Every structure is written in structure tokens, then in C-alpha cells.
Amino acid sequence: MQRGHAWDYAGHRMVNLLAIENLPADFPSFVNEAKNRERIAFLGGEADRWRNTPDLPLKHANGPDHFFDIEYLKDYDITFEYLSPFRYTFVQQLGRTKALFPDRSPKIPVEQNRDRTKGLPGFLPWTIMEYYSKVKSACSYLKAFEELGTPEEIENARQNIVYLMGVMGHFAGDASQPLHTTKHYNGWVGDNPHSYTTNRRFHSWIDGGYLKRTGGLDFNKLKRQARKGKKLNTIRGRTDYIFPVIIGFIREQHKLVEPLYRMDKDGKLTGDGAKGRMGKPFLEKQIVASSELLTDLWYTAYKLAPADRYLIARLNERKLNASK
Numbered sequence: 001m002q003r004g005h006a007w008d009y010a011g012h013r014m015v016n017l018l019a020i021e022n023l024p025a026d027f028p029s030f031v032n033e034a035k036n037r038e039r040i041a042f043l044g045g046e047a048d049r050w051r052n053t054p055d056l057p058l059k060h061a062n063g064p065d066h067f068f069d070i071e072y073l074k075d076y077d078i079t080f081e082y083l084s085p086f087r088y089t090f091v092q093q094l095g096r097t098k099a100l101f102p103d104r105s106p107k108i109p110v111e112q113n114r115d116r117t118k119g120l121p122g123f124l125p126w127t128i129m130e131y132y133s134k135v136k137s138a139c140s141y142l143k144a145f146e147e148l149g150t151p152e153e154i155e156n157a158r159q160n161i162v163y164l165m166g167v168m169g170h171f172a173g174d175a176s177q178p179l180h181t182t183k184h185y186n187g188w189v190g191d192n193p194h195s196y197t198t199n200r201r202f203h204s205w206i207d208g209g210y211l212k213r214t215g216g217l218d219f220n221k222l223k224r225q226a227r228k229g230k231k232l233n234t235i236r237g238r239t240d241y242i243f244p245v246i247i248g249f250i251r252e253q254h255k256l257v258e259p260l261y262r263m264d265k266d267g268k269l270t271g272d273g274a275k276g277r278m279g280k281p282f283l284e285k286q287i288v289a290s291s292e293l294l295t296d297l298w299y300t301a302y303k304l305a306p307a308d309r310y311l312i313a314r315l316n317e318r319k320l321n322a323s324k
């Protein structure tokens, strides 16, 4: 069975729209043009659209980008403090431990694991990190084209930034869905002393079913809750200092896994009656939290992006040759 999506499209749109809304005033204003706003909102759903593919190589590459099941780190003897910001270093760590302790993880029959992603803890923090750097890189070349490029080059660079911001927003959105940070992603698994739900529809209910039942998300209401974006602290602008921010955020959301299950047990997530709607502010807060993370990351990427020196040199050469 496919893992659930995080927020439905409506939730992901909302994360992206709130994040645009709260960008500080010195962020490039083209993102606020109506067509670009709508495109960034639309792209909030993009990475989930990729998941509907029958193509196994894409399922393999994209599926684990959406989650990070924190409990599994223990099986690999990895602690948060030693997580590398490099994706493939982490993959190597996983492989090494698997080879040393083959009995720790259950054998999964190939028929149940056609895309070979079962048993992976997921790569959500790395995915967000890498998109951050792609946005930053695009801001760097935009700055160079703004100095010496053609109007078409400037427009292409802007459109790339819009695209990358939109897709990145999806993953920032996933990070606040507590069920994307846990092995209990679709009903409680294993020991269950508190008798939490084991319903396999729990995930999709939290993603969207419950929010729909309780009247959907109200942009203006959430706008009032979300704070303005800020530049994240890094040492000398180093990108690897962003990674602990992302990890820290996901760890905080993981702490909400059990409270979410408790709310379900207490009847606050049925969607019916006053009590059944009591879980809604909790989920609204999560949507807002993702949007705040996203605004900060976008804004920091822009602020820390130096104009691309290599490109400026090439553009200067071009200018010189054109004037000969």
C-alpha cells in the first residue's frame, strides 16, 4: 500500500500562499504578481502528483523524499547530532549498519516492495535542504543576469525561482504533518499500551478528510496567526548550518505524534459536534508552522545568495565580444 500524502492539495496550497504572504518586503516582488503567486500555490501539489506515477524508478526516487521516520534511526545507531547534511553519506551509513546487523530489520518480500523503498527511514530533511540550495543558486544567477543579462534571461531565471520555491514548499509542508515523522504514520504499530487507533485510514483523515469535514482552511484566519519571515542565523552564510534548523523543526513535529493520537482517542478528531472539532486548531497551527519555516528558508536563500561570479565573468566576455 502506498504511504499517505501529507496535507491534501488544499493544505499544501495554503502553506505556500501563507509563506509568500509573509516574505519580508525586500524579497523580489515578482513572486507577488498574481500569476506567480498562483503558480507557486499550484506547485505545492507537484511532488504528490509525481507519486501517482506507475513508474517504479520515480516512485523509488521521490517517495522517501516526503517523510522521515525518526524512530528508525535507532536501528541504524544514528543520533541526530551526527546526521550528515549530505544525503549519500547518510545512505552509506544506512547500508553499512544493515550489512553489519542484517537481523535488525525485518525481511520484506520483493512483491510487497516493488519500488524498494520499504524499510527506508526517508529523506525529507535532505530534500528540503537541497531545494533550499537550488533556490539559493537560482537567486545567485538571477542577480548576475539582472546586472548583465537579457530581458529573456532575467525572465527565465525568475520563472525557475518560482518553480523551485513552489516545489520546495511541498516538502516544507510535509514536515509539519506529525505522521510524516514517524513509523506510526498510518495507525499505531507495535506495542500499543494506550490503545491508540490502528485504523489504516487515519493518515488520509488527518491529511485532508478531517479538515474538509470541519469547513476547510481559512486563509485570512491563518494569515493572522503566521509571523513574518526572518533571515536564519548561519555562520558566514554556510549552507550546512541550515540543515540543523530543518532537523530541529522535524524533531519538534515528531513530539506531536503522540498528542495527535491522544486527541483521536479523546474524540477530538471526529469532525462532528463541538468536541469533534477540537482538533482543528492543532492542525491549523501545523500548517502555519510549515509556512513559517518555508518563508524563513526562502528569504534566507535569497539574502545569502551571492551574485554568481562565474556567470558574471562569462556575461562580461559576451558583452565585450558583442562590442568588437
Ligand SMILES: [Zn+2]
Binding pocket: 005, 006, 047, 048, 066, 170, 171, 174
Ligand atoms: Zn508529500
